[in-house]
Amino acid sequence: MLKLNPSPIQKVEWQLASDNSISVDIKRDDLLHSIVSGNKWRKLKYLLADAKVKSSSHIMTMGGNWSNHLHAVAFAGKTLGFKTTGIVRAHPEQALTPTLKDCKRWGMELRFTTRREYAKYRKFQAWDSFHNNQPNSYWLSEGGFSELAIKGVMDIADEVDKHYDYIVVACGSGATLCGLAKAFPKTQIIGVAAFAGAEYLRDELALYVGCELENWIIDTEHHCGGFAKTNESLKAVATEIESNNNFKLDFVYNAKSFLALSTRILTGAIAPGSNVLIIHTGGLQGRRD
Ligand SMILES: Cc1ncc(COP(=O)(O)O)c(C=O)c1O
Known part of the structure; x- marks a missing residue:
């Protein structure tokens, strides 16, 4: 870590x-x-350790065009050896923001969604509910909100x-x-x-x-x-x-x-x-x- x-x-x-x-x-x-500065490191450190313990190799999460959270997850994923996917609330044909360009450069797969679809992902609070659909993946809710982030x-x-x-x-x-x-x-x-x-x-x-x-x-x-x-x-x-x-x-x-x-x-x-x-x-x- x-x-x-x-x-x-x-x-x-x-x-x-x-x-x-x-x-x-x-x-x-x-x-x-x-890069993983401010509250990003505070919130991510136990979550990423938990992902390792659970042998997850793929971190999936969500954020906006300028998301500090996506930026930090992409960098931490690259550094710690996780594949990362970011679900982004934006049109795929829109030019990438500098934030998303960094994420892509660090290997994050970007999946663009509509506002409505994005709102559905907000409901995936818990890792377990998401895990069933995506083997070996570890779901981080928006902004990393979780008991482990609070800890x-x-x-x-x-x-x-x-x-x-x-x-x-x-x-x-x-x-x-x-x-x-x-x-x-x-x-x-x-x-x-x-x-x-x-x-x-x-x-x-x-x-x-x-x-x-x-x-x-x-x-x-x-x-x-x-x-x-x-x-x-x-x-x-x-x-x-x-x-x-x-x-x-x-x-x-x-x-x-x-x-x-x-x-x-x-x-x-x-x-x-x-x-x-x-x-x-x-x-x-x-x-x-
Ligand atoms: C720089 C910065 N400050 C504050 C916050 C708000 O933190 P929280 O989501 O834990 O309320 C965020 C979002 O995560 C953020 O990126």
């Missing part, structure tokens, strides 16, 4: 935070690996030795948020939804986090119009953060975490004296500027 070192935690230089006596640190999971995220706690009042993280499938809620029961976890209409996730994720834990919320107000949409406030906060720090942000996920945090600071929802950790979940492959 790929062996990665713990990611560093560093202070975020941010006038808004210091003006309000709030300390903000960032866990640089974007530095975990040059992988929980390992972040081994690398954080200070108490934080809040942890802020971008939220798609919610696996990363679940893992953090379970691993840091005394911290308030704020998952910032990257897409519109994420309210339904509250009930779904509660099943995975466990009802005894109420230390997490989903911020559904900072998707900026929907998945991969941007607006001026998002660009402004990302520009300010990037110009005062040594890291970059993707606009699909991590810039939205900072935008949501800035609103919470401005409205006083996060009190002076608080300390906050943002998890940098990677995603920079999608930003090809």
Whole structure:
């Protein structure tokens, strides 16, 4: 398996935070690996180990045109000796995005599907249900969402030795948020939804986090119009953060975490004296500027 070192935690230089006596640190999971970076490695490591234990030789999964998940799976598959197939929600005649070109270069077979067919694959939550149809294959649901992905995220706690009042993280499938809620029961976890209409996730994720834990919320107000949409406030906060720090942000996920945090600071929802950790979940492959 790929062996990665713990990611560093560093202070975020941010006038808004210091003006309000709030300390903000960032866990640089974007530095975990040059390709399988951010929450991708956290979510995939036990799943890939499980695939090996089950003697599966073929990883099958799904994602969009710019999917960080497909990108990471294609690279990890090539490195670890798995055949990989990506079910992609796009027309076969469309030009490949740079993300999909990388996937293809790393040997991933791309199968294009309609939106309707793609939605059916979303229902294949469990490996076992899929396995019957595809011998030797190992099914990873969208974004890798699974108990093993959540377990992988929980390992972040081994690398954080200070108490934080809040942890802020971008939220798609919610696996990363679940893992953090379970691993840091005394911290308030704020998952910032990257897409519109994420309210339904509250009930779904509660099943995975466990009802005894109420230390997490989903911020559904900072998707900026929907998945991969941007607006001026998002660009402004990302520009300010990037110009005062040594890291970059993707606009699909991590810039939205900072935008949501800035609103919470401005409205006083996060009190002076608080300390906050943002998890940098990677995603920079999608930003090809
Ligand atoms: C860069 C990045 N950040 C955050 C997320 C959201 O993670 P999760 O699906 O675990 O909520 C994703 C999607 O997996 C992602 O690619």
